[in-house]
Amino acid sequence: MSTTITLPSPAKLNLFLHIVGRRADGYHELQTLFQFLNYGDDLTLTLTPEQPGARLSEPVTGVADDDNLVIRAANALARRAGKTLPGVTINLQKRLPMGGGLGGGSSNAATTLVGLNHLWRLNLSTDELADIGLALGADVPVFVRGHAAFGEGVGEQLTPVTPPEDWFVVLKPECSINTGKIFSEEGLTRNTPRIKIAPAFEGDASRYRNDCEDVVRKLYPEVNRSLDWLAQFGPARLTGTGACIFGRFPTESAARIIWESKPSGITGFVAQGVNISPLHKKLTELN
Ligand SMILES: C[C@@](CO)(OP(=O)(O)O)[C@H](O)COP(=O)(O)OP(=O)(O)OC[C@H]1O[C@@H](n2ccc(N)nc2=O)[C@H](O)[C@@H]1O
Ligand SMILES: Nc1ncnc2c1ncn2[C@@H]1O[C@H](COP(=O)(O)OP(=O)(O)O)[C@@H](O)[C@H]1O
DSSP states (O other), X not given: OXXXXXXXXXXXXXXXXXXXXXXTTSOEEEEEEEEEEEEEEEEEEEEETTXXXXXXXXXXXXXXXXXXXXXXHHHHHHHHHTSOOOEEEEEEEOOSOTTSSSOHHHHHHHHHHHHHHHHTTOOOOHHHHHHHHHTTOTTHHHHHHOBOEEEEETTTEEEEOOOOOOEXXXXXXXXXXXXXXXXXXXXXXXXXXXXXHHHHTTSOGGGOOBTTHHHHHHHXXXXXXXXXXXXXXXXXXXXXXXXXXXEEESSHHHXXXXXXXXXXXXXXXXXXXXXXXXXXXXXXXXX
């Protein structure tokens, strides 16, 4: 078996995000629809039998290596394996904006868990990897499992679903949003009625909301303006707690026309929503 592997670490969108309650520990109970994008970061994992431990080949600006979810995931997996393992050097090619609601850090953690399970030949089950991932962040399990899903609880109770694989214009307004701040806002909607999955995805997900959107629009004028601009062309919504927003289009060319006309100075990308994670597609090709 090769001792080096390059794997995708895709973004996710929350096609909708409903807040349906609050747990005793203060965490919010969600109902959300996760879909992956065919766009994201790449991780190259290289085994280094002569040098034990996990390290990054280059640091990520603004994140100490020991706090990086890639290193935390590798260390958590090694602890669970409970045996001496070859070291690993991880090169992270970052494309996703950090703290944008696209789940980049969580996806990086999941790709590390799945990739190292393969390279270290640990044979841990998907359930075990998702369990290790949940301790690192609520969004890690969906990336480990690799199928678009209706998420409940804090997003870890997952039911696979197959929403349409539409195209998206994703924009990153020039602000960064702290998830904890949004969840602690007094004006946040926390009592959206629970929906059932079976009928929910037969129809158009555009009738569902992101319950963080009103609060984020009020606090961040840049997001408010970008949402108003994108909404001229079709349904536009916030992903996670922002700051990224997305507009949905039936074809790539329709999405690209809007992308080309975006206001100057705003960054982002065009990508397709996919129900099987690019990570899992790549692993299937390798096996
Ligand atoms: C909102 C979502 C939706 O996919 O995505 P992002 O916007 O982060 O991508 C996730 O549930 C984000 O989950 P996770 O990544 O674990 O959240 P963290 O940043 O660790 O949460 C920061 C803080 O927000 C609050 N928090 C978070 C999640 C939740 N369901 N209820 C909460 O009340 C908690 O106070 C927590 O300490
Ligand atoms: N490998 C990583 N990539 C991105 N962020 C990371 C990483 N490791 C740790 N973090 C931290 O996690 C936070 C959340 O990042 P990210 O998952 O990209 O955003 P979000 O949860 O909003 O989708 C970042 O602000 C950063 O401090």
